Amino acid sequence: MPTIYGVLRSRATRPLWLLAEAGTEFSHVPVVQSYRLADPTAADAPLNTLSPEFLKISPQSAVPVMVDGDLVLTESLAITLCLARQYGGDLGPLDANELALAEQWALFGGISIDLPGIDIIYTYADGLADTPDGAAKIAAAVDRLSRPLARLETHLTTHEYLIGNRFTVADIMVAECLRYSQPHKPLHAAYPKTFAWLARCQARPAFVDMMARRNAEAA
Ligand SMILES: N[C@@H](CCC(=O)N[C@@H](CS)C(=O)NCC(=O)O)C(=O)O
Incomplete structure (x- = not known):
């Protein structure tokens, strides 16, 4: 099952729209852009693009990211096309x-x-x-x-x-x-x-x- 990292106020809308159209089960982790937080490094800051936990998944420090099994993708359009081919039926x-x-x-x-x-x-x-x-x-x-x-x-x-x-x-x-x-x-x-x-x-x-x-x- 794919996991999409990234809030909806980001380019994560691209894969999330595709997944909604496809009716595929997925998990969504709403990582927020670091620049939108006063102090992204604060201990109580929400998961953001500079959080160490997120940087382990994507050193590029940007959303969206998709993890699906062993596959990690970090470009919104590559993610969206990959999901369409994998799960999208004739959307792909x-x-x-x-x-x-x-x-x-x-x-x-x-x-x-x-x-x-x-x-x-x-x-x-x-x-x-x-x-x-x-x-x-x-x-x-x-x-x-x-x-x-x-x-x-x-x-x-x-x-x-x-x-x-x-x-x-x-x-x-x-x-x-x-x-x-x-x-x-x-x-x-x-x-x-x-x-x-x-x-x-x-x-x-x-x-x-x-x-x-x-x-x-x-x-
Ligand atoms: N070309 C990349 C651009 C990714 C990108 O710039 N994402 C922005 C949000 S839409 C971001 O995460 N910025 C993080 C930050 O500035 O902290 C894609 O399409 O995935």
Whole structure:
């Protein structure tokens, strides 16, 4: 049975959404990011990414981490794809071509979408989107997103989902990377098919339930 380390207010949402969709039994250890704690080294600090107990599992000091038997994985998208292949049925790739496509979408999400989105979501969360510096940061992120989102928009103009004609792990991985860009509404108008697809993914009961639990976690 897999164990996922990481609070829901982290990239642990990626594997946890997949596991919820798959209906797989798993165990969840809500390790919190050290930077969110006043003193992560205090004796009574909750389990966090600097806790010695967690560092033994992942010296990278980041969540999520998955442990499943002898296998330890420390990248959210690798974990999510691995879980889909192992436990996801047709949420996972069904043949070699679908596996290649799932790997492509994982790398696309992680390399082209995730980090510009982080700039966007933190700028909005910090209330800086309307400041000159914040607006410049968002403009740079939007620029970095323009080619990947044009590629996604083209795909989603003729397809309901990323692989085949069904919701798969590829949708979870890319949707979760794209969620960080969602606060910037001009992107919704510029890429309507993409944001309609994102809304479809996010309307799924497993996502709605996961986000309710995420939002109930300490901010
Ligand atoms: N590329 C990694 C990024 C992992 C990462 O940066 N995780 C953040 C939370 S989303 C973290 O644990 N930071 C720990 C810290 O800063 O203490 C992945 O996708 O798993």
